Amino acid sequence: MNYEMTDDQIALQNACREFCGNEILPGAVMLDTCSREEASAIMKGNLKKLGSRGYLGMGITRDFGGTDADMLTTVIAGEEIAKSCASTFITAASSAVYFGYALSRFGNDEQKKRYLPEIVSGEKIGAIAVSEYDAGSDEHAMNTTASREGNSWIINGVKSYVTNGPIADYFLVAARSDSGNVTPGEITLFIVGRGCPGFSEGELSDTMGLHGAQAGEIICNHCIVESIDVLGVPGQGADILGYLKNYRALFTAVCSLGISCAAMESANRYSKERKSFGRYINRYQEIAFRLAEMMIQTDISRLLIYKAAWELDNHSVEAVSAVSCAKIFSTETAALVSGWAVQIYGGKGYLKGSDVERFYRDAKFGEIAGGTSELHRLSIASEILDRYSN
Ligand SMILES: Cc1cc2nc3c(=O)[nH]c(=O)nc-3n(C[C@H](O)[C@H](O)[C@H](O)COP(=O)(O)OP(=O)(O)OC[C@H]3O[C@@H](n4cnc5c(N)ncnc54)[C@H](O)[C@@H]3O)c2cc1C
Structure with a gap:
């Protein structure tokens, strides 16, 4: 098993991180607090920016404006977008994956020609x-x-x-x-x-x-x-929805991974600035261990997501349960990790407008959308019962 990313994947990750840090992250607080009209305008702008860099066409073939990336590469970039702004990530995934990728897999040439180029460029927006x-x-x-x-x-x-x-x-x-x-x-x-x-x-x-x-x-x-x-x-709708279920779950998991990362980094930063009883709070073992736990859980989430993406890319029979494992773990982790981040911020974390308060509210979505945790556990359970029945 190879844990190394390719040079192209590393370059993409770095480029996407820098781009999102400059172009998407600065608008994240505004998107959370502004009016719906303002949010619509900012979000349409964000999609055009992501489209101009090719991030909305990663799973779509070059004939229709995409970059034909595999799922593993797509989730590597996705984490960076979700980390900078979970709202932008979910909007982009709903348009480019749940609508766009679905069309690229099941649409005819006429439909692909008609809809995909503008979805990929971010000029038009899709939904499921x-x-x-x-x-x-x-x-x-x-x-x-x-x-x-x-x-x-x-x-x-x-x-x-x-x-x-x-x-x-x-x-x-x-x-x-x-x-x-x-x-x-x-x-x-x-x-x-x-x-x-x-x-x-x-x-x-x-x-x-x-x-x-x-x-x-x-x-x-x-x-x-x-x-x-x-x-x-x-x-054919039920079959197509069955196929898309894996991608809706995987991208919900990626959204949660981005939230966990952002919450962990924010709490880590704050713990180096905040003093209590004359010492920086990260010098107290309770806080240091909590940060360590946040890192462990976030890393496991990423590994499970990469594994699920790899299984999908390789049409493995284990892809469905791998996606469910990644989805459950990373969404429940985001809820936990963002809650711990609020705790590390203390009173400031409970105030409206703090980043960690937003991460905490955003994180709950993951356990409900893209198939609830309960439904994914049922799916894994039935897979286990099948696999180990004698
Ligand atoms: C912010 C947001 C955005 C969304 N975006 C979209 C979208 O773009 N497109 C779209 O189509 N949908 C969307 N959804 C809907 C989402 O997919 C559903 O909310 C989700 O599938 C859960 O369905 P439900 O809300 O009806 O809950 P229910 O299905 O009523 O479930 C209620 C509870 O019962 C549990 N439950 C249900 N059945 C079982 C069972 N058999 N065994 C054990 N427990 C069970 C569930 O896990 C849950 O805890 C969105 C939802 C939210 C909140």
Whole structure:
């Protein structure tokens, strides 16, 4: 087993770290505290900046503007973006991976030509809309329907918690098809544009953290979508969602890794500046051991994420459980590590506007989105039961 990064990966990591430190990190506090209108403007600017450096097209082939990077290389860059601003990372992942990468894997050439170059450049923003208030973990309980009418499909339903809902140009919407050569009830995915007849925005989600990554409802009220905007073939939606589940979980894990890193570094810095009882607080073993623990947990998160990305790149049968392990560990670690960072800051850490308070709020997202910790544990458990049954 080789733990070394290639020269290209090291160069990419350094370049991405420097770029995000200069261009993304300075706006992170503003994104957390400003109005939604201001956040939309900053975020659209951030995506264009990331696009101009090729960071939104890493898993997409060069024909459509991407850099054709493998998953391992993509997560190396992703950690740097998430560390500088978790909101920007989740917005970028929802657009470039959950929408863009999905299209690059399952779209036809016409769809790729039409949508991918602008997603990769950050000129346009994508989103994925699967969850509904009554169908989250149990996606198959969705109530949104799609009925075939001639060359069009009519979509009806409300999607909840859609990341990028307020700013996206295009949505990948999952619906139960009840006609059009599909077994009734099977899921189909549709590319729905914001300007589509019958499309509107619903309530915005007032979230605990990740304020810059705005989420909200989208409403399809007799929304008319052309047949050419079906992703894959009618009825293939469940398979595509099954495939994407791994990537949604992996990128949620990367977001958490970035938060853990940022929280650990911030707490470490503060512990060198803050004196108590005449000594810097990092001279007290309780604080030093806590910092050591933060480093151990963050390093394990990174290793599990790299392993999961490598398994995906190599189409390994163990990829699904590797992704679940990485997702559970790194998201739960981010919640723990950001909480410890607040503790090391003491009263200052509890004040609104401190970095660590933001990391603490942002971290909770990871245990819920991209498949909850409980659902991933169930998945690992069933894999273990299968693997070791005699
Ligand atoms: C900020 C944010 C952004 C999001 N962005 C998107 C997006 O862009 N697109 C999108 O489609 N969705 C998005 N989601 C939705 C997210 O995917 C769901 O919230 C998530 O899947 C959980 O579903 P739920 O909220 O309905 O919870 P539920 O499924 O109702 O779960 C509630 C609790 O029950 C547990 N539970 C459920 N079933 C089981 C079981 N079988 N065994 C054990 N425990 C179980 C869960 O683990 C959880 O603890 C977002 C959510 C948030 C909070």
